[in-house]
Amino acid sequence: MISWRQSSTIWVLATVLTTALVWFLTENVPFAGAHGTAIDYSLAVTVDIQAAYDSGEPMSEAQVTVYAPSDPETPFLQGIADENGRFIFEPDTNDVGLWSVSVRTAGHGEIINIPVSQDEISGAGGGGLSNLQRMVIAAAVIWGFVGTALYYQAKPVKPKNDE
Amino acid sequence: MHIPDGVIPATVAVGSYVVAGAITAYAVNNVNKAGNAQEQVPKAALLTAAFFVTSLIHIPIPPTSVHLLLSGLMGALLGYFAMPAILVGLILQAIMFGHGGLTTIGVNALILGVPALMSHHLFELLKNRLPEKNGLTIAGFVAGGSGIGFSVLLFFAILIGTIPADMLDVDLERQAITALTIAHLPLILVEGVATAMLVNYLKRVKPELLKGLSDARA
Structure with a gap:
């Protein structure tokens, strides 16, 4: 009880x-x-920019300007990439079309266009040529110049006299 | 040190095309007047190949890396032929590797071509005025180094003068351009020494290659 x-x-x-x-x-x-951990998440479509020179060196602190398709004159967003040349932004997926991203530092840079639709951003882009491709192209062009040099260097061959 | 598409205003790009076109026409006219243009083609072709490929060779100079420019060397060895040779090299670099850009070929031709012509005149002047013993070495060094110095100066002036006012951080861009320009300064010494060594080598093994267009005219 x-x-x-x-x-x-x-x-x-x-x-x-x-x-x-x-x-x-x-x-x-x-x-x-x-x-204890606290992990929050939300689903969003983001664009991850990795800016580097063609030597592979990252474009540290490059200035990034993003233009939306609906107003290509006025920047949608401006920012500065981190020391590894990385910049992430979230486009407005209601603004469908080609988003222009300008990356510039020390007079070097590029403008790329990223297709954005309602629910996705089309694939990954960029990358440029591989070292092997560069070597093959360089070899081909050099051979063209060497050939030109040899052509102009060659002395005219006298026709053989049969008699 | 090639200015890519979209960095300079369209008016500057178009204006540079016009000026570079006029200078190239003047240079080609001088090449034709000399009368021995065909004899110079093999040398021009090989140096254009060297100019084309050097943009792929990166020399690390912290905090960045640079590549050889060869504007002074081209001027000293090719004379007026340097301008069309550089133009051809720039077009191929832009198309094949994306170095520079198609809209900026004019401004890049000015940055590299005009110093090359200046180096040509400096080389000819010093070569003929300085004593024979070391004259060629000094002339080669001054021509090779000053060509790079003038190219770097033009690059700096054009970029600083055309920074868009609506950039997020104009000071940051100015600092980045200044840092890149300073990183190119050791090239003055490197290419000056390389040009001096090359002209000395050519004098010993193939002196006829040092005979430029002006010699043929005389």
Whole structure:
């Protein structure tokens, strides 16, 4: 048989525990010593720009200007890339079309166009030529110049006299 | 050190095309007047190939990297032929590798071509005035180095003068241009020494290559 004192202690304890549990669940207060994490997320379409020179060196602190398709004259967004040449922005997906992104530092840079539709951004772009492609192109052009030099260097061949 | 598309205003790009076109016409006219243009073609072709490929060779000069320009060397060895040679090299660099841009070929031709012509005149002047012993070496060094110095100066002036007012941080861009210009200054020494060594080498093994268009005319 539970006495009135025991019963009231149980009720008080249960009330305190329930209040603490509700408080923890609603306010997300971590227990002391627990490795609590708070990871929020939201779904958004973002554009990740990685700006680098063709030598592979990042365009540190390059200035980035983004133009929306609906108003290509007025910048939608301006910012500065980080020291690794990285810049991330979130375009307005209601503004469908080609978004122009200008990246510039020290008189070097480029303007790229990124197609944006209602729910996606078309693929990844850029990259340029591989080193092998560069070497092949350079070799072909050099051979063209060498050929030109040899052609003009060559002395005219005298026709052989049959007699 | 090639200015790409979209960096300078359209008026500057178009104006540069006109001026570069006029200077190229003047240079080609001088090449034709000399009468030995065909003899100079092999040398011009090989140096154009060297000019074309040097933009691929990056020399790390912290905090950035630079590539050889060869404007002084081209001027010293090719004379007026340097201007069309540089123009051809720039067109191929823009089309093949995307170095520079098609709309900025004019301004890039001015940045590299005009110093090349200046180096040509300086080389001829010093070569004939200085004592024979070290005259060629000094003339080569001054022509090679000053060509780069003038190119870097033009590059700096054009970029600083055309920074868009609506840029987010104009000072940051100005600092970046200044840093890039300073990084190119060691090239003055490098290309000056390279030109001096090359003209000395050519004098020993193939002196006829040092005979420019002006020599043929004389």
